[in-house]
Amino acid sequence: MKQSHTDPLLSCTDLSIVFNTHEGCFSAVRHVDFEIGHGEIVGLVGESGCGKSLTALSIMGLLPETASAHGNAIHFEGKDLLNINERAYQQIRGNRISMIFQEPMTSLNPVFKVGFQVREALLLHQKIDKTEAQTQAISMLKDVGIPAPEQAYNAYPHELSGGMRQRVMIAMAMCCNPKLLIADEPTTALDVTIQAQIIELIKGLVCTRNMSVLFITHDLGVVAEICDRVIVMYAGNILEEGSVENILEHPLHPYTQGLLKAIPQIDNQLDYLHIIPGSVPALKDLKDMTGCCFEPRCTNAMDICRQEIPGAHTPRDNHHVNCHLYNR
Amino acid sequence: MVSLLSFFFIHMIPGDPSMALLGPNATPNEIGNLKLEMGLDKPLPLQYATWLGKMLTGDMGNSILSGRPIFKSIAQRLPHTMVLAFLSILFSISIAIPIGIIAAVKQNTIIDRVVMFLALVGVSVPSFWLGILGIILFAVTLQWIPAAGYVSVFENTLIGLKYMALPSISLGLVLAAVSTRMTRASMLETLRQDYIRTARAKGLGKWAAILKHGVKNALIPVITVIGVDFGWLLGGTVVIETVFGIPGMGRFMVYGIMNRDYPVIQGVILYMAIIYMLVNLIVDIMVIFLNPRIKT
Amino acid sequence: MSVRPKHRFWISLGHNKLALFGFSILFCLVLISLSAPFIARFNPGELHMLKTLQAPDADFLMGTDEFGRDIFSRVIYGTRTSLQTSLLVVLIAGGIGTFLGLCSGYFSGVTDFIIMRIMDGLMAFPALLLALSIMAAFGASQTNLILALAIIYIPSFTRLTRNTTLGIRELEFIEASKAAGAGSLRIMIDHVFPNCLSPLIINATVILGYTILSEAALSFLGFGSPSQISWGTILSDGRDYVFNAPWISIYPGLAISFFVLGTNLAGDGLRDILDPRMQ
Numbered sequence: 001m002k003q004s005h006t007d008p009l010l011s012c013t014d015l016s017i018v019f020n021t022h023e024g025c026f027s028a029v030r031h032v033d034f035e036i037g038h039g040e041i042v043g044l045v046g047e048s049g050c051g052k053s054l055t056a057l058s059i060m061g062l063l064p065e066t067a068s069a070h071g072n073a074i075h076f077e078g079k080d081l082l083n084i085n086e087r088a089y090q091q092i093r094g095n096r097i098s099m100i101f102q103e104p105m106t107s108l109n110p111v112f113k114v115g116f117q118v119r120e121a122l123l124l125h126q127k128i129d130k131t132e133a134q135t136q137a138i139s140m141l142k143d144v145g146i147p148a149p150e151q152a153y154n155a156y157p158h159e160l161s162g163g164m165r166q167r168v169m170i171a172m173a174m175c176c177n178p179k180l181l182i183a184d185e186p187t188t189a190l191d192v193t194i195q196a197q198i199i200e201l202i203k204g205l206v207c208t209r210n211m212s213v214l215f216i217t218h219d220l221g222v223v224a225e226i227c228d229r230v231i232v233m234y235a236g237n238i239l240e241e242g243s244v245e246n247i248l249e250h251p252l253h254p255y256t257q258g259l260l261k262a263i264p265q266i267d268n269q270l271d272y273l274h275i276i277p278g279s280v281p282a283l284k285d286l287k288d289m290t291g292c293c294f295e296p297r298c299t300n301a302m303d304i305c306r307q308e309i310p311g312a313h314t315p316r317d318n319h320h321v322n323c324h325l326y327n328r
Numbered sequence: 329m330v331s332l333l334s335f336f337f338i339h340m341i342p343g344d345p346s347m348a349l350l351g352p353n354a355t356p357n358e359i360g361n362l363k364l365e366m367g368l369d370k371p372l373p374l375q376y377a378t379w380l381g382k383m384l385t386g387d388m389g390n391s392i393l394s395g396r397p398i399f400k401s402i403a404q405r406l407p408h409t410m411v412l413a414f415l416s417i418l419f420s421i422s423i424a425i426p427i428g429i430i431a432a433v434k435q436n437t438i439i440d441r442v443v444m445f446l447a448l449v450g451v452s453v454p455s456f457w458l459g460i461l462g463i464i465l466f467a468v469t470l471q472w473i474p475a476a477g478y479v480s481v482f483e484n485t486l487i488g489l490k491y492m493a494l495p496s497i498s499l500g501l502v503l504a505a506v507s508t509r510m511t512r513a514s515m516l517e518t519l520r521q522d523y524i525r526t527a528r529a530k531g532l533g534k535w536a537a538i539l540k541h542g543v544k545n546a547l548i549p550v551i552t553v554i555g556v557d558f559g560w561l562l563g564g565t566v567v568i569e570t571v572f573g574i575p576g577m578g579r580f581m582v583y584g585i586m587n588r589d590y591p592v593i594q595g596v597i598l599y600m601a602i603i604y605m606l607v608n609l610i611v612d613i614m615v616i617f618l619n620p621r622i623k624t
Numbered sequence: 625m626s627v628r629p630k631h632r633f634w635i636s637l638g639h640n641k642l643a644l645f646g647f648s649i650l651f652c653l654v655l656i657s658l659s660a661p662f663i664a665r666f667n668p669g670e671l672h673m674l675k676t677l678q679a680p681d682a683d684f685l686m687g688t689d690e691f692g693r694d695i696f697s698r699v700i701y702g703t704r705t706s707l708q709t710s711l712l713v714v715l716i717a718g719g720i721g722t723f724l725g726l727c728s729g730y731f732s733g734v735t736d737f738i739i740m741r742i743m744d745g746l747m748a749f750p751a752l753l754l755a756l757s758i759m760a761a762f763g764a765s766q767t768n769l770i771l772a773l774a775i776i777y778i779p780s781f782t783r784l785t786r787n788t789t790l791g792i793r794e795l796e797f798i799e800a801s802k803a804a805g806a807g808s809l810r811i812m813i814d815h816v817f818p819n820c821l822s823p824l825i826i827n828a829t830v831i832l833g834y835t836i837l838s839e840a841a842l843s844f845l846g847f848g849s850p851s852q853i854s855w856g857t858i859l860s861d862g863r864d865y866v867f868n869a870p871w872i873s874i875y876p877g878l879a880i881s882f883f884v885l886g887t888n889l890a891g892d893g894l895r896d897i898l899d900p901r902m903q
Contacts, residue, residue, distance in 0.1 A: 107523055558750075560750060
């Protein structure tokens with residue numbers, strides 16, 4: 001059962017991520033606020049390039065060299081992640097906050113055995129010896145549903161299938177019992193059947209370990225299956241955010257509505273798929289925008305949308321939206 | 329398989345023309361006698377087979393000029409050449425690998441650009457000229473190293489190393505330049521890989537992740553290239569030995585060529601080819617050892 | 625504003641400073657070799673028996689050798705020979721290699737197999753040793769040197785052309801076979817070959833430099849013909865006088881290094897410019 005505390009596990013206030021290039025500075029993520037509660041699975045949804053991965057990387061402190069994070073704070077377990085040094089961060093990564101990535105094919109080092117890599121995570125953060133770490137690693141491999149854990153421990157990544165490799169990644173991420181797991185599109189590169197298995201696995205782990213998950217995806221179907229809450233991002237801004245029921249059944253922002261309409265329903269007979277006209281603006285064009293970033297593609301756009309960035313409105317409990325349509 | 333094929337193919341080259349051309353000044357009688365002696369009157373495949381048979385049993389015939397058995401001479405000289413080659417490789421990888429890695433990690437900074445430029449210069453310079461410059465600088469002007477003479481490392485290791493220092497550095501610097509570029513390129517490719525990011529996400533520091541996870545992957549192509557360049561190295565030993573007066577195989581071959589001593593030439597080339605094959609075999613084994621994907 | 629591809633080439637070349645530097649080195653060397661009689665003060669073979677083994681001074685900018693010949697003049701004239709030699713080698717190796725590569729890549733099958741096995745055999749052998757054995761077998765002359773070096777560099781061109789051809793073949797083949805039906809093979813070669821030009825030119829530039837290094841090594845060992853004045857032969861002359869007349873060895877080596885640096889820089893620059901534009 002989920003335990004809820006009054007304080008959130010992770011609280012991110014006014015986060016912006018800027019790219020420093022020789023052509024100038026470009027904001028990829030702008031003034032983003034969100035929270036993740038204990039034992040909660042929060043979905044972060046958006047098109048490619050909307051800044052979801054960057055947000056995740058900034059929580060881990062693993063932004064690329066050309067990017068930097070600014071803002072008020074990212075509070076986690078009593079620390080402000082924006083203000084700690086690299087040493088402190090190394091103690092958090094893989095230990096208190098873990099991350100798994102989209103491509104299990106390439107995320108494991110091909111020249112090291114799988115067990116070695118899982119054991120490495122344990123040895124980094126816990127004062128145990130190699131044999132003890134090996135035992136725990138094998139046990140972890142079993143927990144993530146790998147059929148013959150001892151054999152898998154001694155296998156090389158290329159000897160395992162994609163689904164197996166993603167399970168190994170999850171084992172690696174979980175072995176130190178983190179409070180927060182960030183999963184960056186973990187199922188996108190997998191077959192649909194394997195997808196379902198991985199999602200079940202993560203759900204199970206959340207229950208047994210009272211862990212929170214930030215689940216990044218562009219697939220609303222997956223969101224419906226696993227998430228408690230959803231955050232909708234576009235071009236570096238949060239447009240709408242709330243519980244899964246609220247967002248999926250009563251979407252307020254035109255973008256969210258467009259996303260939902262675009263999902264082809266198996267029982268509908270459509271001549272054309274619904275699309276949102278236009279395309280995501282480039283970073284350079286975003287810089288010049290003064291109003292809502294979605295305005296160019298919005299069918300409900302008003303004059304004020306071009307002039308002012310919309311603030312947050314809370315039409316009902318556990319449902320916030322940034323849109324001038326609700327500014328009444 | 330392919331290497332064996334080419335091995336045999338190459339043997340045809342020194343075998344046939346060398347035997348065919350006895351020099352423009354030989355009289356017909358001499359030619360006739362020599363031909364008989366060398367068995368040139370017998371059909372070609374038989375010649376080749378006999379010659380190969382002799383080679384395999386270690387009988388390389390005698391030097392035309394000195395009359396001494398070639399096998400012995402080569403055996404005497406082989407260690408010196410090998411020491412030179414070995415020291416050159418040692419020198420070059422001890423420079424190239426660290427610098428290549430650093431240049432890759434600090435890509436596009438001043439360090440990277442300087443390293444790349446120096447590497448480019450290193451590739452452009454003739455190694456024997458470097459040797460000569462080295463002699464001029466260190467032996468003549470600074471008098472740090474004795475100018476002439478040679479002491480084998482097997483007789484007296486420390487002094488021998490002193491004599492070998494300049495030759496190996498001259499040969500090694502050019503190899504280092506090539507290896508640095510290769511290391512940097514390979515490292516750049518490795519750094520882009522996802523597993524480096526995974527290592528950081530586990531909690532490894534930047535350099536720890538790079539060194540522990542990246543280097544092993546990056547070194548695979550580098551080692552392969554060094555194996556291939558060993559051929560160049562062997563050629564280089566010929567020249568360097570001449571410059572520094574080292575009694576190795578290279579100089580022996582030059583002596584053989586100068587004096588039209590064909591058995592000598594054949595013998596040295598055969599041995600160098602064998603060594604080259606061996607080195608590449610070792611490199612292949614090392615790569616298999618490093619890269620588990622090939623094992624299975 | 626539409627810029628024609630040719631203009632774009634020169635513009636990007638201008639931006640790449642190092643490449644520009646490389647090309648200017650090459651350009652200068654070509655100029656020097658063409659205007660040698662005007663730059664060199666003395667005839668390169670001219671003897672000054674009273675001033676043998678002299679250190680560089682006002683008259684003899686790079687000193688004199690054991691016959692009293694002006695090193696400076698010899699280096700200047702040597703530019704001609706060295707450039708000539710390397711150009712010839714590249715042309716021969718490039719010509720034969722490209723032809724073989726085209727055949728190999730285009731016809732595939734048995735042709736490809738045979739050609740590539742031969743190339744593998746050649747490439748497996750250490751370059752200098754191969755050249756030495758060829759020269760040993762056929763005698764040491766400038767012509768033989770050029771031919772020997774050409775043989776060494778043929779595989780490089782063959783492989784390059786073959787691989788490019790293999791890639792092109794898939795693209796254009798369909799169009800061409802439709803358009804011409806039973807179009808002559810010559811036309812095919814005329815289609816395929818222009819696409820190989822870019823990597824070929826880059827390769828040729830770089831090999832130009834390596835040729836000089838090999839030529840220098842061979843001449844140094846004593847295989848160039850003594851009548852020809854090339855940088856390598858000057859170095860060979862200086863071998864015995866390293867201690868009392870180091871200048872004989874220093875300057876030609878410097879010339880070689882600059883030349884090869886020039887070809888490498890130019891080659892790198894060409895690679896940056898030409899490669900991204902290839903489809």
